[in-house]
Amino acid sequence: xxxxxxxPGPLDEGDARLLTDVREIYRRLDPxxxxxxxxxxxxxxVRLLEAEVAELTRMPMALVRSESSDRFDTISFSGSRxxxxxxxxxxxxxxxxxxxxxxxxxxCWVSVGGAVVEIRxxxxxxxxxxxxxxxxxxxxxxxxxxPGPAHLIVWSSAAKDSPPTMTPTVEL
Amino acid sequence: xxxxxHPSGEPDPRxxxxxxxxxxPAETLTDRAATAFAAYRNGDAQQIGVLVDLLTPLxxxxxxxxGLSVAAAEDVAQxxxxxxxxxAESIEEPRAVVSWMVTTVRRESWRQAKVAAREGADxxxxxxxxxxxxxxxxxxxxxxxxxVLWRHVRGLSERCRHLVRVIAFxxxxxxATIAESLKMPIGSIGPTRGRCLQTLRASLxxxxxxxxxxx
Numbered sequence: 001x002x003x004x005x006x007x008p009g010p011l012d013e014g015d016a017r018l019l020t021d022v023r024e025i026y027r028r029l030d031p032x033x034x035x036x037x038x039x040x041x042x043x044x045x046v047r048l049l050e051a052e053v054a055e056l057t058r059m060p061m062a063l064v065r066s067e068s069s070d071r072f073d074t075i076s077f078s079g080s081r082x083x084x085x086x087x088x089x090x091x092x093x094x095x096x097x098x099x100x101x102x103x104x105x106x107x108c109w110v111s112v113g114g115a116v117v118e119i120r121x122x123x124x125x126x127x128x129x130x131x132x133x134x135x136x137x138x139x140x141x142x143x144x145x146x147p148g149p150a151h152l153i154v155w156s157s158a159a160k161d162s163p164p165t166m167t168p169t170v171e172l
Numbered sequence: 173x174x175x176x177x178h179p180s181g182e183p184d185p186r187x188x189x190x191x192x193x194x195x196x197p198a199e200t201l202t203d204r205a206a207t208a209f210a211a212y213r214n215g216d217a218q219q220i221g222v223l224v225d226l227l228t229p230l231x232x233x234x235x236x237x238x239g240l241s242v243a244a245a246e247d248v249a250q251x252x253x254x255x256x257x258x259x260a261e262s263i264e265e266p267r268a269v270v271s272w273m274v275t276t277v278r279r280e281s282w283r284q285a286k287v288a289a290r291e292g293a294d295x296x297x298x299x300x301x302x303x304x305x306x307x308x309x310x311x312x313x314x315x316x317x318x319x320v321l322w323r324h325v326r327g328l329s330e331r332c333r334h335l336v337r338v339i340a341f342x343x344x345x346x347x348a349t350i351a352e353s354l355k356m357p358i359g360s361i362g363p364t365r366g367r368c369l370q371t372l373r374a375s376l377x378x379x380x381x382x383x384x385x386x387x
Contacts, residue, residue: 008370011344015365018321018372023340025322028313032232036246040228040253041221047257048217127218 038122042151042169045120051153051166054079077152079165084117084154085109088172091144103144104172110138112156117142121150122169133158147172200343201226202270210266224253227270230341231277234354237334238281241288248284252276270346274338274353320382324375332368335360 046053054077076085091103108117113136120129125146134140150172155164205226212219228249235245255276256269263272314322325333335356339347347362360366365373376382 008364008366010363011347011361011365011369014373015369016344018369018376019336019340021318021321022325022336025314025318025325026233026337026340027229028318029322030233030236032229033242033246036232036249037224037228039246040224040250043250044220044224044253044257047254048220126221 038149038169041122041126045151045153046166049153049166050163052079052081052163054084054154054165054167056168057083075170077165077167081112081162082115082154082156082165083111084152084165084167086152086167086170102147104147106142106145106172108132108134108138108140108142108152110134110140110154113138114157116155116158116160118153118155119145119150119172120153121146121148121172123149125150145172198343200345201230201341202267202343202346202349205270206266209260209263209269213260213266220257223269227273230270230338230350231273233341234274234277234338235281237337238278239285240281244284244288245281248277248280251280270342271349271353274350278354317383320379321376324372324379324382327375328368328372331356332371335368336372 045051056075057078058074058076073089074085074087077083085108087107089105089107091105106119110117113134115134115138116131117134117140118129118131119142121127125148128146130142130145132140132142148171149169151169152167153164154166156162205223208219208222208226212223231249231252232245235248236242240248252273256273259272263269325336328336335351335354338354339350339361342350344362348358351360351362351366352358360368
């Protein structure tokens with residue numbers, strides 16, 4: 001390769017275009033792994049909340065939402081402080097309404113009464129967190145939840161004065 | 173050199189002024205990162221996620237450009253972000269968060285590369301493809317113009333290739349600071365194009381297959 005004889009000039013439009021092309025080449029040849037950003041955010045949330053990650057103790061055949069409308073998946077998690085059972089079902093909407101956004105209903109049962117459950121969507125819906133306080137039997141329901149990857153965070157009391165328990169990411 | 177319009181090619185979203193009056197510089201990656209990081213430190217926890225979205229491509233290419241495998245680069249990126257949580261208060265100026273992260277990833281990548289070399293671990297197959305030649309994978313995903321350019325990028329020295337690769341994911345006013353975080357000598361890029369880009373342009377100019385104009 002020839003070393004240039006002249007002093008490098010100021011950055012110009014030609015450099016900007018070359019760098020745009022270089023960026024596109026690396027984006028294609030070596031893309032950031034699809035789930036990396038969500039995994040980083042998950043790890044940061046665990047660290048920020050000093051959360052305990054609950055273990056999956058029972059799961060359906062596949063952790064992927066099926067398309068059938070009568071589907072009813074139940075997933076169980078357990079941590080050292082509490083356990084959680086989650087049922088995910090398709091929200092029944094007017095079958096004639098083609099404009100309706102798909103939605104799921106999430107039923108939760110926590111082993112501790114009065115617990116607070118928060119759904120934190122990952123990916124596209126990130127930031128649209130939903131939170132419910134469970135009744136004295138540990139039961140609470142989320143209606144009209146946007147489908148997609150999310151994790152659930154459970155505090156054993158509304159005061160949130162002790163570190164929460166967090167589930168792995170599941171597909172709602 | 174003239175300033176002819178780009179013949180084909182998509183518009184660069186970063187080149188847009190985002191509705192600002194002409195002449196006022198568009199927000200750079202550093203500006204946006206500083207805003208998110210300052211908001212996070214003021215108690216808006218969501219903003220750390222915005223920061224992750226903004227900087228992860230830059231950090232990914234910083235780590236991969238140092239020859240790390242996919243798994244090791246993922247590990248380094250995650251480690252650097254967790255370290256930021258522990259050190260967020262020690263970064264005095266929010267604008268410094270970009271160079272803090274690039275420096276952290278560069279050091280951690282160097283450490284991991286040394287461990288991998290000592291253990292005789294296989295360098296990742298994909299890293300080989302990316303840094304030495306376009307395999308069948310590359311030929312399939314690159315257009316003709318990109319293939320020619322890629323051949324010349326590959327011809328650069330390892331350090332120049334790393335520099336060009338990383339700054340391609342940032343904005344012009346940030347180049348000099350990022351180059352410094354990569355331990356490149358002052359003046360390696362910004363405000364001049366520096367030796368690496370100069371070499372790339374000279375090499376392209378001598379290639380009859382390169383039909384892209386350079387000015």
